[in-house]
Amino acid sequence: MAELDTLRIALTPDEQRVDARLRALKEDFLQSYHGQYNMLTDSEIWQSGLYRFCHSLPKGADLHIHGLACLPVREMTDWLMSQGDMYIHTGEMPQRGSIRMMDPSAGIPEPYKRFADALMDGDITPEELQRIWSVLGAGPDQTIWEWFETIFDRHLFATNNDIVTRYYEAVFRYYVSLGIQLVEIRILPFGTPEEAAAMATAIRDAYYRVMDTEPGFCVRLLGCGLKYAWVDLGVTTAMMENAAYIHENVKDIRRGEDFLTALDLVNEEDRSHEISFYAPLLTRLVQEHPGLKLMLHCGESLHPDSRSVEEALTLSPVRLGHGFNLYQHPELLEQVRAEGICLEVCPVSNLTLGYLKDPANHPARGYRAAGIPIVLASDDPAFQEHTNLVDDFFVATAGWDLGLGDLKELAAHSIRYCSAGAATKEQLFREWQRRWDAFIRKNC
Template sequence: MMRKYSTYILLFGFPLFGCQTKVVEKPTYEQNWMLLEKDNKALAFDADIHLSDAELTLDKKLFELRKQFLNETEKQKIPLYNSSFNELKPLIEDSKLYKVFQTMPKGGLLHTHSGGVTDMKWVIAAARKYKECYVYDQKDNDKFIVGQLAFFENGKVPQGFVSLDKKLLSDPHFEKELLERLTLKRDKLCTYTNYWIEFEKRFQRINLLLPYRPFFKEYYLKGFQDLAKDKVQHVEIRYVFEELYDFQHGKYPVKKSITDLQDIVKEVQKSDPQFSLKLIYSSFKFLDPQSIEKQLETAFELKKEFPDMISGFDLVADEAAGHSISFFEKNWTALDGLSKKYGVEMPLFLHAGESNSVFNKNVFDTSLLNNRRIGHGLNLIYFPKTMELIKKQNKLVEVSPISNQILGYVSDLRNHPARVLLSNGVQCSINSDDPSVYGYEGLSYDFWVAFVYWELDVKALKKLVFNSITYSSMNDNEKKVAVAHLNKQWNDFIQHTNQSLN
């Protein structure tokens, strides 16, 4: 029996043992390289996007357009990566890529501010038509600064103010000077300017214009029409509420600005039926918790009355100068009680991480609070655990590349932190922040900058565009309608752009 068993081993066992001990070939260097590439792509923010044949065709065409543009700038020795947006703006406008982005549907603009949406050249031209409009043309003092615009009744004009129209007629150079004082440009990347001080002065120069109700209505109608023309279908404004007034009725209740904006949106919808608006009630980081408590009460009261217009709450201003988000911890813990009291929820859309410092830890709070989106989030990449948490929580970072450069956070836009966020699967959208203050309109410039400097493709563009609707504060039904419209516009864009680039 033993001999028989041995015979079986001889006949069958050795081949089997030979198969079991056969050395499996190691993957080649090339296979490992390709596996790494695949794994990295699977982590990216746009990994779920699959392009149609038409989209793949456009992707190749846009790749070639960018390549041609970069070759031409190199040939002309244009320092593309060491120049500010303002230096390159004419070059951008002359490019074929910019013409493409002007026609691209952009979905929603999720991060912009009241006072920063309408072209400043138009502001000057529109304001001068009012005989009640004046400009301060003396040296700065503790009340007013040079170039500050305001409306006053006849006989109640403070010293130092002169008629805007008369000033422009008498001084041919004043309009250019005023425009420079109303816009913030970073003309040279290497020069020092305290950009936040200059930035806030731009808002101070128009903060007495906007509450004047006749001008207010003109201002937002122009701003919304320009955005709709630039293929933006939805807008969410960080809105600082104040009482509107005119010289016939005096001051109006705070809610008048909401009803006026609703009327303005209806006017825009006559030509662009899909256009929609939400307001994020905004207060300031430099206030104390008691003041924020009152602001939150007002925000809840307005949201209860206008649930389809007020979408949430934010704190704005320079993060380096204001209080941290955690400084207002008692205000945040009171939100649940306020929600029960008013019967509405007040999600947060906080500015956080608009900083290059690891000592600014505001992004920590955004992962611990009911915070739907993060404004800027530049230093989120310094905190890998928080970045991972933000990704798991599926919270969006609102990225504003041109604003970040002009305010001095990123010089060479190839090094923008958003590139790290995108490759690590953190969802983002493209925004313009305060375009009128930076001397441009719309959202096309920001998409151009992101596409060229971040080496994006159509897959990334599509994800960024659709993110702006997916992560908007619209309700489910509103999103469904908005996505359907955006899908149609996107497909039309792909078809027409492919035809035009043949």
């Protein structure tokens, strides 16, 4: 399978030594590991040399992550402990573990309790939070997607823009701590256009606070609508109009570029309208708002009749979220390759949501071999991962037989295919190259 993954990127002599070290680390890991790649609980993975290698590797950017699903459970817990006005539901499921911001002078309704107090008093334990805030908590009587969506409901804490800024500042500082240079976040712009713009401005405030100390860091937003069949088209239309309003009115002033760069539609695909249902809306918005791109979730389905990739491609997207089932459509695979459309591949998300059992069988291996550009991304790390993007690089490295040249290409692609403007992209790439060279010097 090695030929399937290795794209024969020319390596310097120092890189060749690091490549040999990477392959030895992988050999060590694969000989001793017989688990199921559960990234949330498997400390054997985190303690491995291969994982540490993936952790320190300069990975560039995370191009596919959903807002409010960004901080893994331990980082979310630490952040909530530091916030005096965050409360947790300590009663029965399904509300148990729900987080809300509250003003104590207005009275705290039972059974909510200040988060730090609930944890210190033992009303709820970190182990239980790990379960009810992640895919680990899914019961036998529900699909993984049904459980997955209840986790989002427990995290509806961003009820004003002050908390939005505080939360995203924690998210961006966490990404900086991981050495990730840019993050593209998919947001749901509810409310009036002005309310949606105020929310985007609050996220931008968090970005600028982090930029004050990390001038190279960059954030871009993708505005998403809901595509569930039971969501009224008027609701989705308003969300997409709001995204276009943000695109026009909330710019990255410091970099002189667009802040919200693209549109998308989210939700479990098999219970949603086809993309064609929204085609007139999407077509109109990109025509009316030059610069606004389409980066569409599609192909995240095992259904034999899935047509979402085909429908997405009629709208000229610049990237596809997942594109997992492209292998069912050889002619579309060729179209994606010929048009140079980048796939945002989220291996941990695909594993945890049940689209495959063994990372070695991930179809993106074949997509790379066919010449389709891909990036690795994290999707919903808060509910699925131990460490954002590190886990995705780890799973791909261990499961796909990637060498250093492949990892270098995946990282470089994350900047090449990001939605920042040309000047920022060049800056990000120069900085990534500097980090890469330092990583090689340290490890060769």
